Amino acid sequence: APRTFDVIVVGAGPAGSAAALEVARAGYSVALVERGPFPGSKNVYGGVVYGRVLDELVPRWWERMPVQRWVTRRQTMVMTETQALTVDFRTEDWGRPPYNGATAHRADLDSWLAELAVEAGAVLVPSTVVTGLLRDRAGAVVGVRTDRPDGDLTGGVVIACDGVNSFLAKEAGMYDTEHQAEHLTLGVKQTLALSRETIEERFAVTGRHGVDIEMLGCTKGIPGGGFLYTNYESISIGVVLGLTGVRDGGTRPEDLVAELKRHPAIAPLVKGGEQIEYSAHLIPEGGYHSMPELVGDGILVAGDAAAMCLAAGIWLEGVNFALGAGMFAGRAAAKALRAGDVSKTGLGGYRKLLENSFVLADHRKLRDFPALVLGERTQQRYPGLVCDLVQGLFQVDNPAPKPGLRKLLLRSAKDNGVRLRDLVRDGWTGMRGL
Template sequence: MPEHAGPGTTSTVVAATPQRAVDVVVVGAGPAGSAAALEVARAGHSVVLLERGPYPGSKNVYGGVVYGRVLDELVPRWWEQMPVQRWVTRRSTMIMTPTQALTVDFRTQAWAGPPYNGATAHRSDLDGWLAGLAEKEGAVLVPSTVATGLLRDTAGAIVGVRTDRPDGDLTAKVVIACDGVNSFLAKEAGMFAGKPTGHVTLGVKETLRLPRSVIDERFGVAGQDGVDIEILGCTRGIPGGGFVYTNLDSLSVGVVVDPHGLAGKRLRPEELVADLKRHPAIEPLVRGGELLEYSAHLIPEGGYDTMPELVGDGFLVAGDAAAMCLAAGIWLEGVNFALGAGMYAGRAAVDALKVGDTSKTGLASYRRMLDESFVLADHRKLRRVPGLVLGQRMQESYPAMLCDLAQGLFHVDNPQPKPGLLKLVRRTLKRHGIRTRDVVSDALTGVRSFG
């Protein structure tokens, strides 16, 4: 067996003829890892799926929206199998101040049946289901196991992972790193060299139990219809936003914020969640909810420009490990990008194994598939949006300005005549210290990004 690296080293050099070998090792049994393992196993190759938790989803505290259309390619008629809480048929975008809220609310029954758009789901259920699909195809799931580092051959190519298991390390022709935000394996492989770091946000969430009938009545839904509310202006000026999602008999309520901004204001994240639950637009929805869970998780929201290199000799990176989380204001997505990237990583590994070339060149089809799909196309298109959405004007000035503008439009001040829209806009901009040129600049950035 190979010797472990000593203190201060980053990888282990192994003998040319390993004693324990499989075709592919996938590290992390989240959506990206399970999708990759599923593709490799279907092609008849040996694949081990390592998971540091006692079971897939055990360490995930996500209760949010999953966009499942990418599963059309991966799991035929997935909607008949996937463990869904509710299908999202109502999508609301809310901007608020401490005493005001302005909401754009959209609902459609077109999303209540195939082809579905989004669904609320618990990650503990979703991850277990996906990993189970991979196991049925022949993947070997190894839980309670940490990949502590990489194995390399004498030429420097990655040929496996070190583990914390007593039976030693695991060698493979391809390693696919799906080990989550701040991926230690991707960093050890040098995939982040020259890339900006620190572009993460902190997501905090409470799960509140409420009777299903109460949720249906308060949110105006029935059956398995559900609601997704995304919120801006609820984080005391700290870059970020909030959310409320309906599950069958619970609500997911929380915020996603810049941890540096949080520290700078000396606030704890649960204070922001408490603020949100007390807001007059939210309190009637969550009133009487019993706290079931409080959780926190780092989210890679830096976008395209913060992604690592995705392909190396014997090595691929996918999902959160590759910063594939889209935070673009009206689009807040992650699981679908992880599923797509994992699926393409698995296919690239199969292609490389077929021709016997698992070098960076042999695995290059991964990057080509990502470039030709929504995974990188959407991230490239929206690469400027995270900076726009998390900027001061979008976080503080615009929510307050738009709420005041709406209040001015709807306020009846007889016997005074109505001021007229243009005058009201100018007056509101001046009150909030917003320059017209800043509005034009932000609008152009938005048009270039979303257009």
């Protein structure tokens, strides 16, 4: 016989656990269904969680979260095969409560978040794949099918937190079209073991402090970028690549990671690091323009399942957006249950909560960023332009007199095939986004 809950949450990633936590806290019964043997077992990310959204979910979360290192140093690197310009920022403020970002392993982080939901009363159902939706005669969602014998679960509200490519949201008809390949990127990551002392020396950090590096110009023209994060006794390095670019580019992702590790600016940082993990996962990078409908009769969609990952150049934030969306989905579901109306109208508060928070506000603000960052000029021409410009500024050419900045800019633009008109336009789009 089907088991019945007030709410069924599909997927115990950050979105699902936050949703289940809020539903349980509101006093409703909730099942948190996860296909992996434990939460986080199937999940991949680069490695940094931004904590502000946790302030609202878990007071003094920093005392409990399984953290590797607190990010106190952030670098953005623009590179060509032979050059690298790094913007390097550090602040002690991020190394003490309430902190800013932290590196954490997904198996630890997701298990911890799910445990919070369970402590609040949610029922975690691991090793169980949701295979479809149950609907009533009018088409409203009233539960899910699973791969277990007699595994149907019925409930007032289903919250789909099943991650990128959510087949539940698709089955519910919430995506207009199939998730198109141009909205997806592929993240490929290696974790390399390095001793604590080596990390401290190479990255100039002490104690639990760590570094987050983002890179542009290291993907051989395939739209994307690179990242490097420090854990306590390992580092994570990888690339994020536009899926169509991988298809058309003729370079294998793991070869790009290998090449990145050989780059003169990176090689000294990763030297001797032994690979202890290799993983790959899709990322929904289309942003605001690619989001599905978020609310249906009896169903809400949150996190990567709703393309809420914010991936826009210097930002690669998905966990905090998933946590925020999950939290609001849980609250909206509880409110609808209280009012006795779980129709699309009854659940409509979810969209308003998202609109009034960073989740949709940031996405709306940065809606043109993914196209700009993944565009041909940003990927293939601007890194060379910027590096040539800076090399020209720093290079001493006497007895020839120093070239003026204007001349340098014009020369770097010309050498890299950039028209000034495009540079100004892209600069304006970037400024407006920021």
